[in-house]
Amino acid sequence: MSIKFLLHACCAPCSIAVIDELKSKFVLTVFFYNPNIHPEEEYKKRKAELVKVCKEWGVPMVDMDYDADRWHKIVGEGLSAEGEGGTRCFLCFKFRLAKVADYAAKNCFQYFGTSLSSGRNKNAEVINDVGRSFAAHYKIKYYAADWKKGGRQEKARQMAAERGIYRQDYCGCVYSFRDKREE
Numbered sequence: 493m494s495i496k497f498l499l500h501a502c503c504a505p506c507s508i509a510v511i512d513e514l515k516s517k518f519v520l521t522v523f524f525y526n527p528n529i530h531p532e533e534e535y536k537k538r539k540a541e542l543v544k545v546c547k548e549w550g551v552p553m554v555d556m557d558y559d560a561d562r563w564h565k566i567v568g569e570g571l572s573a574e575g576e577g578g579t580r581c582f583l584c585f586k587f588r589l590a591k592v593a594d595y596a597a598k599n600c601f602q603y604f605g606t607s608l609s610s611g612r613n614k615n616a617e618v619i620n621d622v623g624r625s626f627a628a629h630y631k632i633k634y635y636a637a638d639w640k641k642g643g644r645q646e647k648a649r650q651m652a653a654e655r656g657i658y659r660q661d662y663c664g665c666v667y668s669f670r671d672k673r674e675e
Contacts, residue, residue, distance in 0.1 A: 494519060495517075495518050495519060495602050495603060496518065496519045496521070496600065496601040496602050496603070497514060497517075497518035497519065497520050497521070497601060497602070497603040497604070497605065497635070498521050498523050498554075498592060498595065498596040498599070498601040498603070498604040498605075499511065499514060499520060499521070499522050499523060499604070499605050499606065499607065500523045500524075500525060500588060500589065500592040500604070500605070500606035500607065500608070501522045501523065501524055501542055501606075501607050502526055502538075502606070502607055502608055502611070502664070503526075503538040503541065503542065503660065503664070504538065504541035504542045504544070504545050504652065504657045504658075505541075505648060505649070505652040505657055505658075505659045505660070506607050506608075506610040506611055506639075506648065507522070507542065507545070507607040507610070507648075508545055508648050508651045508652055508655075508657070509610070509639070509644045509645075509647040509648035509651060510607045510610060510637075510639050510644070510648075511545060511546070511549065511551060511607075512549075512647075512651065513644070514605075515549055515551055518603065520551050520552075521551070521552045521553070521554060521601070522542065522546050522551055522552070522553040522554070523553075523554045523556070523592055523595060523604075524539055524542055524553060524554065524555050524556060525556035525588055525591050525592060526538070526539075526588065526664065527557070527558055527559040527560050527562065527563040527588075528560075528563050528567065528584050528587075528588070528664050528665040529558075529560075529664040529665070530560065530664065530665055530666035530669050531666075531669075532558060532560070534660065534664070534669075535558055535560075537658055537660075538658075538660065538664075539555065541657050541658050543555075544655075544657070545655075545657070548655075554595065556591065556595075563584075563587060564666075566583065566587055567580060567583045567584045567587055567665075568580065568665070568666070568667070571583070571667075574667070575671065576613055576663060576667075576668055576671065577613060577614075577615065580665075580667065581614075581618075582618060582622070584665065585606075585608060585618065585619050585622045586622050588606075588608075589606060589619075589622050589623055589626055590626060592604050592606065592626075593623075593626035593627065593629070593630050593632070593634075594630065596630070596632055597630035597631070597632050601632065602632060602633060603632065603633045603634070603635050604623070604626075604627070604632060604633075604634060604635070605623065605634060605635035605636075605637065606619065606623060607639060609637060609638050609639045609640065610639035610640055610644065610645060610648060611640075611663065612640065612645070613663065614640075616636075616637070616638035616639075616640070620634070620636040620637070620638075623635075623636060624636060
């Protein structure tokens with residue numbers, strides 16, 4: 493087992509089963525880059541839970557900057573009225589996976605992937621297409637998966653509950669936060 497894998501993790505509840513599965517197959521490093529998360533206190537909560545999981549299993553974690561202003565300029569402008577799953581989400585996936593792929597290529601990872609497809613409202617095909625496009629650009633491999641399938645979503649829920657991991661009630665961005673509060 494000497495294949496280096498960089499896993500973009502959006503949060504501990506969505507990533508725990510993914511990390512558990514991949515840590516025995518690869519030399520795994522978790523990559524936390526989620527400037528979309530709003531508000532910053534929520535970002536800190538999600539990061540703290542992921543740090544806890546990585547420490548428990550001895551998995552290294554790269555913590556990137558919280559750059560919500562840059563995210564909003566690139567992803568949010570003009571798309572605030574859009575619901576979850578549309579162009580705004582596509583741009584958000586692209587924004588974050590570009591950073592992951594760039595880091596993976598510059599740091600000699602053979603694979604990169606993301607836990608984003610574990611989200612119940614996330615379209616794995618769209619996410620994986622974005623990942624594959626960056627893999628081709630950087631000439632590295634993208635690990636395409638729908639992490640909701642194969643009992644993984646249920647396993648993740650159970651693992652998070654057993655560890656008392658904080659579970660958020662919205663995707664993360666200011667718009668999903670707003671939409672959840674308006675329900």
